[in-house]
Amino acid sequence: xxxxxxxxxxxxxxxxxxxxxxxxxxxxxxxxxxxxxxxxxxxxxxxxxxxxxxxxxxxxxxxxxxxxxxxxxxxxxxxxxxxxxxxxxxxxxxxxxxxxxxxxxxxxxxxxxxxxxxxxxxxxxxxxxxxxxxxxxxxxxxxxxxxxxxxxxxxxxxxxxxxxxxxxxxxxxxxxxxxxxxxxxxxxxxxxxxxxxxxxxxxxxxxxxxxxxxxxxxxxxxxxxxxxxxxxxxxxxxxxxxxxxxxxxxxxxxxxxxxxxxxxxxxxxxxxxxxxxxxxxxxxxxxxxxxxxxxxxxxxxxxxxxxxxxxxxxxxxxxxxxxxxxxxxxxxxxxxxxxxxxxxxxxxxxxxxxxxxxxxxxxxxxxxxxxxxxxxxxxxxxxxxxxxxxxxxxxxxxxxxxxxxxxxxxxxxxxxxxxxxxxxxxxxxxxxx
Amino acid sequence: xxxxxxxxxxxxxxxxxxxxxxxxxxxxxxxxxxxxxxxxxxxxxxxxxxxxxxxxxxxxxxxxxxxxxxxxxxxxxxxxxxxxxxxxxxxxxxxxxxxxxxxxxxxxxxxxxxxxxxxxxxxxxxxxxxxxxxxxxxxxxxxxxxxxxxxxxxxxxxxxxxxxxxxxxxxxxxxxxxxxxxxxxxxxxxxxxxxxxxxxxxxxxxxxxxxxxxxxxxxxxxxxxxxxxxxxxxxxxxxxxxxxxxxxxxxxxxxxxxxxxxxxxxxxxxxxxxxxxxxxxxxxxx
Numbered sequence: 001x002x003x004x005x006x007x008x009x010x011x012x013x014x015x016x017x018x019x020x021x022x023x024x025x026x027x028x029x030x031x032x033x034x035x036x037x038x039x040x041x042x043x044x045x046x047x048x049x050x051x052x053x054x055x056x057x058x059x060x061x062x063x064x065x066x067x068x069x070x071x072x073x074x075x076x077x078x079x080x081x082x083x084x085x086x087x088x089x090x091x092x093x094x095x096x097x098x099x100x101x102x103x104x105x106x107x108x109x110x111x112x113x114x115x116x117x118x119x120x121x122x123x124x125x126x127x128x129x130x131x132x133x134x135x136x137x138x139x140x141x142x143x144x145x146x147x148x149x150x151x152x153x154x155x156x157x158x159x160x161x162x163x164x165x166x167x168x169x170x171x172x173x174x175x176x177x178x179x180x181x182x183x184x185x186x187x188x189x190x191x192x193x194x195x196x197x198x199x200x201x202x203x204x205x206x207x208x209x210x211x212x213x214x215x216x217x218x219x220x221x222x223x224x225x226x227x228x229x230x231x232x233x234x235x236x237x238x239x240x241x242x243x244x245x246x247x248x249x250x251x252x253x254x255x256x257x258x259x260x261x262x263x264x265x266x267x268x269x270x271x272x273x274x275x276x277x278x279x280x281x282x283x284x285x286x287x288x289x290x291x292x293x294x295x296x297x298x299x300x301x302x303x304x305x306x307x308x309x310x311x312x313x314x315x316x317x318x319x320x321x322x323x324x325x326x327x328x329x330x331x332x333x334x335x336x337x338x339x340x341x342x343x344x345x346x347x348x349x350x351x352x353x354x355x356x357x358x359x360x361x362x363x364x365x366x367x368x369x370x371x372x373x374x375x376x377x378x379x380x381x382x383x384x385x386x387x388x389x390x391x392x393x394x395x396x397x398x399x400x401x402x403x404x405x406x407x408x409x410x411x412x413x414x415x416x417x418x419x420x421x422x423x424x425x426x427x428x429x430x431x432x433x
Numbered sequence: 434x435x436x437x438x439x440x441x442x443x444x445x446x447x448x449x450x451x452x453x454x455x456x457x458x459x460x461x462x463x464x465x466x467x468x469x470x471x472x473x474x475x476x477x478x479x480x481x482x483x484x485x486x487x488x489x490x491x492x493x494x495x496x497x498x499x500x501x502x503x504x505x506x507x508x509x510x511x512x513x514x515x516x517x518x519x520x521x522x523x524x525x526x527x528x529x530x531x532x533x534x535x536x537x538x539x540x541x542x543x544x545x546x547x548x549x550x551x552x553x554x555x556x557x558x559x560x561x562x563x564x565x566x567x568x569x570x571x572x573x574x575x576x577x578x579x580x581x582x583x584x585x586x587x588x589x590x591x592x593x594x595x596x597x598x599x600x601x602x603x604x605x606x607x608x609x610x611x612x613x614x615x616x617x618x619x620x621x622x623x624x625x626x627x628x629x630x631x632x633x634x635x636x637x638x639x640x641x642x643x644x645x646x647x648x649x650x651x652x653x654x655x656x657x658x659x660x661x662x663x664x665x666x667x668x669x670x671x672x673x674x675x676x677x678x679x680x681x682x683x684x685x686x687x688x689x690x691x692x693x694x695x696x697x698x699x700x701x702x703x704x705x706x707x708x709x710x711x712x713x714x715x716x717x718x719x
Contacts, residue, residue, distance in 0.1 A: 084682050087473040105685075109474060200577075200665050255577035255666040256557050395684050400668075407667035411578065 039070040040331045045086060045096035048145065048316065049077030050283070054352040061344060062335060069331055097332045101142050101319045103390030104133055104226040114141040115320040120333050122340040125359040127379075130314050133222050133390065142317030143336055146355035149375035149384075150208055150278030151310035152299040155292075158182070158189050158273045172241065172302040179249050182273050195274050196266040197246040199254035199410050205243075206403025209276065211389040212301045212311050213239035220386025222313075227391075231427045233420045238304060240416045246276065247410055254410055264288055274299070279356065279371040286369075298374040303385060312379045313387025314358055393430035401426045460698075467692040472685065484692035493668065494693060497676040504583065504672065505651040508590045512647045513640065515591055516598030521628075523599070524606045534603075538596035545593070549660025552589045556581075556661075582662045582670035589657055594650065598643045605639040606632070645708030652701055673697050 046055070052075045059071040074096070076085045083106075086099055090113070101107055107114070116139040117123050123131070123140045127147075134142035152175075159166050162185050164178045182194045198204050213235040218224040225231075233239070247254055251266060263281045266272045268288035279298075286293040300308045320332045339345040340359050349355050350362060356372045356379070357364070364380070367373045378384060392398045402423045408414040414422070467484055469476035488494055523534050540548065556575040564572025575581045609632060617627050655674040658664070664671035664679075671679075677697060681690030 083685075084473070090474055109472070200663075202665075253574035253577035256574065261557075400679070400684060404667040407665065411666055413667070 039068055040328055041070045041072060042098065042328065042332050042335060043072045043074070043096045044098040045074050045076070045089065045100075046098075047075070047077055047082030047086075047100050049075055050280075051353045051355075052077075054348065058339065058345065058348045058352065059335075061348075062338060065344075069335070071335065095321055095323060097321050097324060097328055098336070099319055099321065100145075101134070101317050102315070104223060105394055107134055107136070107141055110319065111136075111141075113319075113321050113323055115322040115329055115333070116140065117143055117320060117333060117336075120337050122337050122359065125341060125361055127358055127360060130358045133314070134317050134319075142319045143340065144314040144358035145316040145318065146314070146349075146353070147312055147358045147375070147379060148278055148280060148315050148356065149298070149310050149312035149378065150276065151301050151375075151378075152274050153267070153277050153281065153296055153371065154299050155267075155270060155273045156295045156297055158191065158270070161189055166297065166299055169299055170302070170307040172238070172245075172304070175299075175302050176245060179245060179274070183249055189273070190270065191273055192266070192271040193251045194249040194272060195246045195251070195276075196257060196262040196272045197250040197254045197276070198257045198259050198262040199247075199407055200256055200258045202399040202403025202407065204259070204276065205406040206398035206401070207389040207392075208278075208311070209243065210239060210398065210402050210406075211387060212303055212385055213242070215311065215386040215388045216303065216305065218386070218388045218391070220384075220388065222386065222388050222391040225388040225391035229428065229431045231424055233424065235303065236416070236420050238302075242302065243406060243409070255407060260284075268292065276301070279369070279375050282354075282369045282371050294370060296370060298371055298378070300378075300383070301385070306385055309383040309385050310375065310378050311385040311387055312375060313390075315387075393427055395426060395430045397423070397427055397430065463691050464695055466688055467695050469688050471688040471691070473687040476688070480688070484689050485696070487689065488692060488696060493671075494673075494676055494680075496669075497671050497673050500583075500670065501652060501672045504586060504590075504654075505648055508587050508594075508651045509644060509647045511587065511591050512594050512598055513643055515595040516643060517602050517636070519595060519599040520602030520606055521632075524603060534599075537599055540593045540595075541597045543593075545654075545656035546660045548589060548593055549657045552585065552592075553661050556585050576662055577666060579666065579669040582666065585661060586654075586658065586670065589661055590651060590654065593657070594647060598647065601643050601646075602636060602639050605636040609635045641708070641711050645704065645711070649701060649704050649708070652704065 044059075048055075052073075055075075056073055059073055063069055063071055076082050082100065083102075086096075089095060090110075095113070101110060101114075118138065118140040120143070122143050126144055130144045130147070131140055131142075134140060154166060156166070159178075162182055164181060169175050169178055179194050182189065182191065186192075186194065214225070214231060214233075217232055217234045218228060251257060251272060262275055263277060263284050267275045267277075267281075268285045270292065282293065285296065298310060300310050303309070318336055320329060320336070322329055340349065340357075341361070346357075346362055349357055350366050351368060354368055354372065356367065356376050364376055367376055389398050395401060402419070405414060405419040405423055409416055409419050466476060468481060469479055519537050523530055523537070527533075543551075553576065560572045560575050564570065576585050613631055613635075614627060617631055622630070653674060654672055655678070658670070658672050658675050662670045664675055673693075674697070677690050677693045680693060681687050684690075
């Protein structure tokens with residue numbers, strides 16, 4: 001009998017304190033409709049921390065032009081954290097109206113919630129090839145954020161002093177020759193080494209570096225890599241010699257060298273002449289040395305058959321949630337349209353967000369930083385290699401399989417043949433599940 | 434037995450509620466999900482023990498267990514030696530006693546994540562500069578190999594936890610009656626004999642406490658691991674907690690990660706329950 005009383009008391013105590021705590025929480029969020037009063041509320045959940053403030057400013061401008069709209073923006077950043085938070089929002093019923101999807105797997109996972117955006121102006125203005133990931137038959141389920149690209153970012157002054165013409169570096173042999181020249185003169189040029197290879201970062205090796213040499217076998221289409229049962233390493237030897245070249249002429253030891261050391265400590269302070277990175281490093285370099293930041297450019301990654309090209313792709317897409325009233329869904333679409341196709345929006349995209357636009361109709365001479373300008377030039381001349389790493393198997397193959405395998409190769413614990421064989425085996429294993 | 438009236442339960446309720454919502458409910462949910470193919474959004478079918486059976490030939494998971502066990506053994510031994518050493522040092526009659534206690538305890542107040550970044554800088558940059566100046570090759574390339582990563586983690590953990598363990602030993606050391614030491618002195622025991630035959634047996638109960646405390650905390654380490662090595666190079670310094678997070682959030686296999694977490698939970702509970710059992714036994718003995 002005693003225990004019965006015990007449980008009764010405990011239950012009532014929990015109930016009472018539950019009531020007390022409930023009193024503390026703020027009033028209800030308005031539930032499914034998401035309309036507060038006369039205003040239409042659009043909640044945006046996005047993952048790009050770098051342009052949080054600029055994006056919020058633009059949203060405010062939109063609210064001024066459209067007083068009936070109320071935009072709420074929530075930013076959770078850094079790529080690794082966004083996905084789980086979005087998931088928990090969906091499973092707890094606190095779904096945003098507009099959110100981000102990054103690759104084909106996201107599109108499949110969230111398919112039931114994605115609105116068809118084919119009718120929007122932005123979708124019509126999107127550049128060729130930028131919609132492949134989010135196209136499902138006739139439907140277009142997402143709108144590209146921007147374009148990003150990576151290659152070998154170089155120090156223009158050092159190249160000039162060493163008497164190397166960057167425009168002539170196209171093939172691997174050209175690059176090797178230039179690297180050797182730089183290496184022989186490194187004391188005069190004040191360099192510690194030619195490269196800084198951040199082998200601690202599995203994504204630099206597994207996602208970016210490997211992508212450049214795997215894209216050709218998937219015909220540069222992320223959907224091909226997403227659906228492929230296997231990977232063959234057609235250009236495995238080229239990948240190996242590119243890894244070897246960066247490693248041989250890099251600051252050592254590469255395995256404890258990370259991204260911030262690569263970009264800030266070595267490249268921005270001009271201790272190395274070349275790093276494999278993308279246009280996203282510009283703000284960091286500018287913060288370290290604004291003058292130097294205007295004096296850098298992008299060299300192509302030497303892939304045979306695609307000399308003079310760099311990998312360019314869309315890192316992220318906007319998606320509109322269709323689990324809401326028609327009115328809210330339409331308002332969400334209008335906002336995205338306005339952001340990418342109105343004059344105010346376009347200006348913000350170029351000047352404030354500092355994006356490389358993924359849409360037609362932009363005055364691209366206004367792209368503000370030299371890296372983005374270079375990458376836009378490669379893209380508009382069609383000298384691009386596809387971004388297929390979003391279609392890697394999700395074990396995750398880039399940062400969990402081939403990245404660590406290349407690290408083992410660099411540490412001398414695996415031969416290159418083993419790197420390929422193990423990476424192929426893990427790809428097939430994941431795809432046969 | 435104390436009289437457990439309504440006010441007793443009212444005072445207890447907030448904590449009880451918190452514990453239920455934050456620990457017990459998720460534990461039950463998680464265990465249920467570990468038997469399904471849950472991907473974070475929906476679970477479509479019941480898999481039974483499939484996730485658990487897969488664990489036994491998951492090389493990465495097994496490797497991380499081996500690494501964690503190795504790390505725990507080494508750091509438990511070192512931590513207790515260091516903790517006791519520091520405690521003996523600061524219970525001597527030296528002037529800077531209190532100051533030293535504060536200094537030794539301080540690392541414990543800094544968050545693991547920040548400590549990891551501080552030590553990363555020390556291992557990678559400071560070590561290599563010192564090594565260059567002194568021409569010692571062993572100080573080059575720290576954290577770029579598995580063994581330096583391992584020792585890096587051990588050093589970091591010892592530096593952080595030793596002060597805390599020291600406090601426990603101090604408490605026991607100060608409880609040793611002075612008469613015993615004095616009597617031994619009069620009998621002609623030298624300082625080593627006094628330590629070996631009097632101090633040591635009397636602080637023995639502190640070993641049990643400290644041992645299990647350090648054991649369970651080294652098992653659960655995540656933030657230091659994340660910021661110091663992030664599992665690198667090539668995922669060879671990845672501990673169990675980190676392996677679970679990677680399975681769940683980067684490989685996106687929520688249910689499978691959950692199964693790993695349940696196994697991990699069982700291992701840690703066994704350690705913790707053993708600790709409680711032995712502590713209780715000691716209390717009776719004394």
